[in-house]
Structures are given as C-alpha cells and as structure tokens.
Amino acid sequence: xxxxxxxxxxxxxxxxxxxxxxxxxxxxxxxxxxxxxxxxxxxxxxxxxxxxxxxxxxxxxxxxxxxxxxxxxxxxxxxxxxxxxxxxxxxxxxxxxxxxxxxxxxxxxxxxxxxxxxxxxxxxxxxxxxxxxxxxxxxxxxxxxxxxxxxxxxxxxxxxxxxxxxxxxxxxxxxxxxxxxxxxxxxxxxxxxxxxxxxxxxxxxxxxxxxxxxxxxxxxxxxxxxxxxxxxxxxxxxxxxxxxxxxxxxxxxxxxxxxxxxxxxxxxxxxxxxxxxxxxxxxxxxxxxxxxxxxxxxxxxxxxxxxxxxxxxxxxxxxxxxxxxxxxxxxxxxxxxxxxxxxxxxxxxxxx
Amino acid sequence: xxxxxxxxxxxxxxxxxxxxxxxxxxxxxxxxxxxxxxxxxxxxxxxxxxxxxxxxxxxxxxxxxxxxxxxxxxxxxxxxxxxxxxxxxxxxxxxxxxxxxxxxxxxxxxxxxxxxxxxxxxxxxxxxxxxxxxxxxxxxxxxxxxxxxxxxxxxxxxxxxxxxxxxxxxxxxxxxxxxxxxxxxxxxxxxxxxxxxxxxxxxxxxxxxxxxxxxxxxxxxxxxxxxxxxxxxxxxxxxxxxxxxxxxxxxxxxxxxxxxxxxxxxxxxxxxxxxxxxxxxxxxxxxxxxxxxxxxxxxxxxxxxxxxxxxxxxxxxxxxxxxxxxxxxxxxxxxxxxxxxxxxxxxxxxxxxxxxxxxxxxxxxxxxxxxxxxxxxxxxxxxxxxxxxxxxxxxxxxxxxxxxxxxxxxxxxxxxxxxxx
Numbered sequence: 001x002x003x004x005x006x007x008x009x010x011x012x013x014x015x016x017x018x019x020x021x022x023x024x025x026x027x028x029x030x031x032x033x034x035x036x037x038x039x040x041x042x043x044x045x046x047x048x049x050x051x052x053x054x055x056x057x058x059x060x061x062x063x064x065x066x067x068x069x070x071x072x073x074x075x076x077x078x079x080x081x082x083x084x085x086x087x088x089x090x091x092x093x094x095x096x097x098x099x100x101x102x103x104x105x106x107x108x109x110x111x112x113x114x115x116x117x118x119x120x121x122x123x124x125x126x127x128x129x130x131x132x133x134x135x136x137x138x139x140x141x142x143x144x145x146x147x148x149x150x151x152x153x154x155x156x157x158x159x160x161x162x163x164x165x166x167x168x169x170x171x172x173x174x175x176x177x178x179x180x181x182x183x184x185x186x187x188x189x190x191x192x193x194x195x196x197x198x199x200x201x202x203x204x205x206x207x208x209x210x211x212x213x214x215x216x217x218x219x220x221x222x223x224x225x226x227x228x229x230x231x232x233x234x235x236x237x238x239x240x241x242x243x244x245x246x247x248x249x250x251x252x253x254x255x256x257x258x259x260x261x262x263x264x265x266x267x268x269x270x271x272x273x274x275x276x277x278x279x280x281x282x283x284x285x286x287x288x289x290x291x292x293x294x295x296x297x298x299x300x301x302x303x304x305x306x307x308x309x310x311x312x313x314x315x316x317x318x319x320x321x322x323x324x325x326x327x328x329x330x331x332x333x334x335x336x337x338x339x340x341x342x343x344x345x346x347x348x349x350x351x352x
Numbered sequence: 353x354x355x356x357x358x359x360x361x362x363x364x365x366x367x368x369x370x371x372x373x374x375x376x377x378x379x380x381x382x383x384x385x386x387x388x389x390x391x392x393x394x395x396x397x398x399x400x401x402x403x404x405x406x407x408x409x410x411x412x413x414x415x416x417x418x419x420x421x422x423x424x425x426x427x428x429x430x431x432x433x434x435x436x437x438x439x440x441x442x443x444x445x446x447x448x449x450x451x452x453x454x455x456x457x458x459x460x461x462x463x464x465x466x467x468x469x470x471x472x473x474x475x476x477x478x479x480x481x482x483x484x485x486x487x488x489x490x491x492x493x494x495x496x497x498x499x500x501x502x503x504x505x506x507x508x509x510x511x512x513x514x515x516x517x518x519x520x521x522x523x524x525x526x527x528x529x530x531x532x533x534x535x536x537x538x539x540x541x542x543x544x545x546x547x548x549x550x551x552x553x554x555x556x557x558x559x560x561x562x563x564x565x566x567x568x569x570x571x572x573x574x575x576x577x578x579x580x581x582x583x584x585x586x587x588x589x590x591x592x593x594x595x596x597x598x599x600x601x602x603x604x605x606x607x608x609x610x611x612x613x614x615x616x617x618x619x620x621x622x623x624x625x626x627x628x629x630x631x632x633x634x635x636x637x638x639x640x641x642x643x644x645x646x647x648x649x650x651x652x653x654x655x656x657x658x659x660x661x662x663x664x665x666x667x668x669x670x671x672x673x674x675x676x677x678x679x680x681x682x683x684x685x686x687x688x689x690x691x692x693x694x695x696x697x698x699x700x701x702x703x704x705x706x707x708x709x710x711x712x713x714x715x716x717x718x719x720x721x722x723x724x725x726x727x728x729x730x731x732x733x734x735x736x737x738x739x740x741x742x743x744x745x746x747x748x749x750x751x752x753x754x755x756x757x758x759x760x761x762x763x764x765x766x767x768x769x770x771x772x773x
Contacts, residue, residue: 056483056484060487060494063494137718139718139719187718187719187720189718189720206718215563215564215565218499218500219499219500219501219502219562219563220496220500221488221495221496221500221502221503221506222487222488222493222494222495222496223494223496224487239484239487239494240480240481240484241479241480241481241482241484241485241487241488242400242479242480242481242484243478243479243480243502244410244411244478244480245500245501245502247407247410248410248411248560248563248565248566248713249563249565250565250717251564251565251717252565252717252718253407253408253565253716253717253718253720255407256407257400257405257407257410257480258399258480259399259400259401259403259405259406260398260399260400260401261398261399283399283400283401283480284399284400284479284480284481285480285481286480341564341565
C-alpha cells in the first residue's frame with residue numbers, strides 16, 4: 001500500500017532524461033532565486049534569472065498595488081511562455097461583485113469513474129506521471145455485508161454451572177462488538193475496477209470544501225492562504241513557506257504539497273492560468289482546489305462539473321436565487337461533511 | 353573592551369582540551385559529513401522528496417525532534433527555578449540542596465540555548481521553502497499574529513533564546529570581570545525566563561492540539577503532558593551532563609544538587625505516566641473512531657504496525673525508570689543513575705516523535721492508514737543536526753564551566769572575590 005501511495009500521491013522524481021539546459025537547471029534549483037541574484041549582479045540578462053529574483057522579493061498578492069500586480073503578471077507570462085514554449089496567459093482578476101460560489105454533489109448519482117479527478121489534473125496543471133498530484137479524491141465505500149454466519153462471532157463464552165455454560169451469551173458487550181459489520185466507514189481511494197459502478201460499492205468524492213471558516217487560513221503563519229470575497233480559499237504560491245500547518249489542520253485532507261519539483265510536460269500545460277489558481281507551481285509549496293478560479297471568475301463551470309458524465313456535480317452562485325445550487329439547497333436533501341467541526345463548507349452533498 | 357576579551361577568552365578556553373575532548377568533537381564532526389550531503393540533496397538539489405514524508409504523513413521526523421527539543425529547552429527551568437525561587441543567601445555556608453544548584457544553573461541555561469538553536473535548525477529542515485523564511489518576520493513579512501499558533505511559537509522560542517543568552521552570558525560576564533551584578537536588571541529577566549520556559553512548551557502543545565482533524569492530539573491534557581514529559585527527559589539529560597562534568601573537571605557539584613534534580617525527574621515522570629494512562633483509558637474504553645490513532649500506535653491496525661514496537665519500548669522505559677528511580681539506593685548510585693537517565697531521555701524522545709507526532713497523522717482525515725519510514729537522507733540530516741547540537745552544547749558548557757572554575761578571568765579580576773549568584 002505504501003508503494004502505491006507514493007506512486008500516486010508523493011511527488012515527482014526529476015526526469016533524468018530531461019535535457020539540463022541552464023534554464024532547466026535554474027528551474028529545478030530551490031535556490032534558483034539566489035543564483036538569479038548572482039546572475040543579476042554579474043550583469044546577466046537571463047529573463048528567467050531576473051524573473052525569479054524579482055519574484056523572490058515580491059509582496060503577498062493581496063498587498064500588491066495594481067501596478068505591482070501587473071508587473072508580477074507580466075513577469076510570469078514572459079517566463080512561463082518561454083518555459084513551456086507557448087503563449088501563456090496569467091489572469092489576475094479579483095472576485096466578482098455579489099458572487100459567492102457554492103458547489104453541490106449528488107452522491108446518489110456518482111459512479112466513481114474519476115473523470116473529474118483527471119479533468120482536474122489536466123485543467124489545473126498538476127504534477128503528472130511517476131507521481132500525480134490529485135486535488136479530488138473519490139472514496140469507494142463498501143455496501144452492507146451482514147452475514148448469517150457472523151451472528152455468533154465476538155461473544156464471550158459462558159462460564160460456571162448455568163444454562164449458558166460453554167455457550168455464547170455476551171449480549172451486554174453489544175453484540176458483534178469485536179468486528180465491524182454492515183456498512184464500513186473506512187473508505188478506500190485506490191480502487192481499480194474494470195468497470196464502474198461496482199455492485200458492492202458506492203462512491204464519495206471529496207475535494208477542498210472552500211469553508212466559510214477555514215482552519216487552514218487560521219493556522220497559516222504568513223497569511224499566504226486566505227479566503228477571497230467570492231468564497232474561494234486561495235494560496236499565493238509565491239508567499240508559501242511550506243510549513244504544512246494547513247495540511248495538518250484541514251479536516252478534509254484537501255491540500256497537497258509539492259515535495260519535489262512538479263513534473264508538468266510542456267505539451268500538456270494548460271496556458272489559460274490564474275495567479276492564485278492553476279499557474280505552474282514550484283516545489284516546496286502547498287496547493288489545492290480553487291473551484292477552477294481561472295474559469296469560475298469568468299463565469300464558466302469548473303472542469304469537474306463540465307466533465308461529469310452523470311451530472312452529479314453542480315456549481316453556481318449561492319447569492320443568486322435562480323442558480324442551480326440554490327435550487328438544490330431548496331429542494332433536495334442536503335448535508336455538509338464533518339459539520340460538527342463548524343467549518344461551514346460551501347460544498348454540499350445531496351440526494352434526490 | 354572587556355566584552356571582546358570575554359568572548360575571546362571564553363571561546364579560547366572552550367575550544368582547548370585534552371585528546372579525549374578533541375576525539376569527542378572529532379566524532380561529532382564526522383557526523384556532519386553525511387549531514388552536509390543530505391542537506392545539499394534536500395535544501396538545494398531535489399527538495400523534500402528526498403525525505404520520507406508524504407501527503408498523508410506530512411509532519412514526521414523533523415517535527416518530532418523539534419517538539420522534543422522544545423521540551424529539553426523548557427526543562428532548564430527545573431534547575432533555574434528552584435535556585436532562584438528559593439534564593440539562598442550568597443554567603444550561606446549551610447550547604448542546602450538548593451545552594452548546591454549554584455553551579456548547575458549556568459549549565460541549564462547553556463542547555464536551553466543549545467536546545468532552542470536545535471529547534472530552529474530542525475524547523476528550517478521542516479520547511480518546504482526555507483529560503484522564504486523571511487516572510488514570517490514581522491514588518492518585512494507578514495506575521496499572522498495572534499491567529500496562527502506557529503507565530504506564537506516563533507515568538508516564544510525566540511524570546512526564550514534571547515532571555516537565556518542574555519541571562520547566561522551576563523551572569524558569566526560579571527563573574528569574568530568580578531563585578532557585582534545589577535540585580536534590578538538581572539533578577540526580573542530570570543523570573544521572566546522561568547515563566548517563559550513553561551510558555552514555550554505550552555505553546556508548542558497548543559500548536560498541535562488545536563487541530564480537530566487529528567483526534568489523538570485534540571485534547572486538553574496535551575500541554576501538561578508535554579511539560580511533564582519534557583521536565584522528566586530534560587532534567588534527565590542535565591543529570592547526565594552534570595555527572596560528566598563532575599568526573600571530567602574540577603567543578604564542584606554536590607551530591608545534594610544531583611539528588612534534587614533526580615527527584616524532580618522522577619516526579620515529573622510519575623505525572624507523565626499518569627497522564628498517559630488517563631489518555632489511553634479515555635480513548636480505548638469508548639473506543640470510538642477517534643481512538644484509531646492510539647489503537648494504531650499501541651496495537652497496530654489493518655496489519656500496519658511499524659510504530660508498535662517503538663511505542664511499547666518507550667512505555668516500558670518510562671515505567672521501569674520510574675520504578676527504579678523511586679528507590680533511593682538506585683537514585684543515589686551515580687553509576688546506574690546516568691544509564692537510567694540516558695535511557696529515559698531516549699524513551700521520551702521516542703514518546704514525542706514515534707508515539708505522538710507520527711501516529712497523530714494516521715489515519716488521515718479521510719480515514720486512510722499509511723505508514724512512514726524515514727529515508728537515509730532524512731536520518732543523516734537528523735543525526736547531523738543532533739551532532740551540531742552536541743557540539744554547541746559541549747563548547748558552551750565547557751566555557752561556562754571554565755568561568756565557574758575561575759579559569760576564565762579578566763586579568764584585572766584575578767584575586768578578587770567573585771560575588772556568588
């Protein structure tokens with residue numbers, strides 16, 4: 001299991017065959033910034049070196065003036081375009097007025113195909129191959145398995161000269177207390193069936209819940225992760241120090257860490273990016289689902305909603321009474337995950 | 353300038369020694385070579401991928417050492433507090449056990465300086481982007497105070513480091529020049545540092561016990577359990593250091609002082625064991641889903657049981673040392689005592705790392721059980737960090753011993769009576 005885990009979740013071993021031009025070398029170096037500094041001081045005009053040098057000193061995104069934001073975006077666009085060999089746009093658009101994004105997922109419909117997982121990886125430029133970083137995890141849960149032959153298991157033996165001698169009578173310990181039966185709560189998210197949905201399972205997708213009261217924001221020592229007015233919890237990747245407090249505090253296991261340099265092939269890179277969303281990340285920073293901020297702030301559906309073959313995923317503006325999510329909140333049976341923690345997710349699960 | 357002369361004399365004395373001293377430093381120095389390789393791989397070449405961390409277990413070895421060392425730093429207070437709180441008259445000829453702590457206070461402070469320095473080193477390795485650490489510095493970065501517990505930790509640790517450096521070196525400097533101490537400056541700092549020592553471990557406990565998704569950590573017994581285990585482990589290592597200095601140097605450390613600290617150790621250990629027992633019973637009796645973490649570390653779950661031997665080793669060491677130390681004949685036998693204390697130190701190190709930090713991450717919030725094993729590079733770095741810590745402690749405490757013995761003295765101070773403090 002640990003092998004499998006590392007393969008799917010850990011992180012990219014640097015591709016050895018990759019030609020190591022000076023630029024790649026710089027990219028992989030955590031201290032690329034420092035080398036950039038050196039390059040700058042020695043009068044080098046390498047665009048990458050200049051960009052990383054400037055990035056290292058830039059402010060937290062929220063504190064930048066519009067002018068500084070424009071500069072930061074221009075810098076990134078030049079660098080990414082050069083790096084990935086295509087025109088890369090970095091969007092910096094702020095939250096729209098009177099919009100609060102919400103999400104609703106029909107667990108009755110989900111068939112566990114994980115198309116959403118892969119669409120998300122593609123859309124959001126996560127690390128691929130060897131180790132794929134995935135923001136959505138679909139948990140497979142066993143259906144009930146009560147069996148007649150298990151009925152007497154787990155009862156203590158009767159003792160003494162009673163009618164129960166040698167027989168099972170331990171009602172007082174609570175029946176089948178020694179082994180779980182029926183619906184098991186422990187999910188499994190490494191299932192590999194030939195066909196979905198499987199008869200004996202149901203599925204439960206999880207991703208960042210975009211909490212109203214996000215524990216990750218509270219614990220961040222440098223305020224690199226924060227909640228934007230439209231309700232999306234974002235990370236300024238350039239400000240993250242990689243302490244992983246947010247990962248420890250998140251009750252939904254929604255955050256991923258770039259343990260090594262992300263492994264994103266040039267031809268698979270999605271050039272439509274957002275500064276706080278799917279722009280290519282660097283190593284040593286945390287990342288997470290942002291409701292496809294690059295799409296949603298332009299009025300589009302997220303990639304997972306678009307790709308879902310059974311229409312289990314719904315997305316929209318919670319402040320608009322005519323929106324799909326609002327209709328669902330009104331008419332369906334809805335619940336939030338781990339409601340006892342008072343994080344108030346804006347990600348709702350529902351059944352018809 | 354007397355201060356420059358002091359620094360020069362202090363370090364000249366601390367770096368001079370016989371062949372045994374250089375062998376000791378040499379062995380520690382050798383451990384720095386694999387450390388340098390590991391550091392290059394992690395900090396410069398590949399990133400944290402070279403360590404055994406995963407998204408499931410994202411805090412592990414470095415964090416465990418960090419939490420343990422905060423405790424060691426806090427434990428210095430077990431010698432500082434009794435000495436100053438029951439401050440004996442300087443010329444009191446009656447050799448009470450408290451008076452015997454006179455020579456011990458400085459070593460405790462040097463231990464605190466070392467431990468906090470090591471904490472900071474481990475934190476740097478724990479960070480994904482140590483090059484951006486300046487982001488946390490107030491004014492030039494953003495200091496998320498008072499919301500983030502980590503910022504509280506940064507604050508208390510750095511202030512504690514500063515307090516110990518100021519108190520320790522001020523005290524030594526005054527001994528060096530044989531000048532009387534400014535009580536109005538020194539004593540308030542000492543009292544602040546006593547309270548502060550408690551605060552560093554309390555805040556570190558808050559750092560991890562304020563996370564509801566990790567039920568094993570999420571209970572209010574955590575801070576007091578932290579402090580009691582820390583005072584047991586930290587004062588155990590102080591005893592070992594004192595016995596070493598008593599044997600190797602002319603420094604006078606009365607039996608009474610050592611007996612006093614070993615009593616502190618045994619009672620802190622007793623409280624710690626009681627708290628651990630309460631925790632285990634509370635978790636295991638109702639045996640809800642929230643007890644998975646403690647079940648996992650005590651008995652293993654779903655066939656995953658890598659940490660089980662560690663946990664039981666630690667519990668055995670702690671229980672056996674408690675029983676042994678309760679017996680006065682053993683506690684006062686200075687051949688057996690350092691062995692027990694070293695074992696206890698290791699036992700509590702396991703308790704903080706293997707039995708607290710790592711299982712706190714298993715299962716993950718979505719119920720996944722996974723195991724962690726450190727990579728060689730991670731082990732190199734950890735051992736190297738400890739070696740660096742030991743080098744710092746050796747040098748600092750040897751210098752302090754020199755000052756206390758009067759072998760490090762300003763020429764103008766020779767022959768003068770040194771005011772006791």
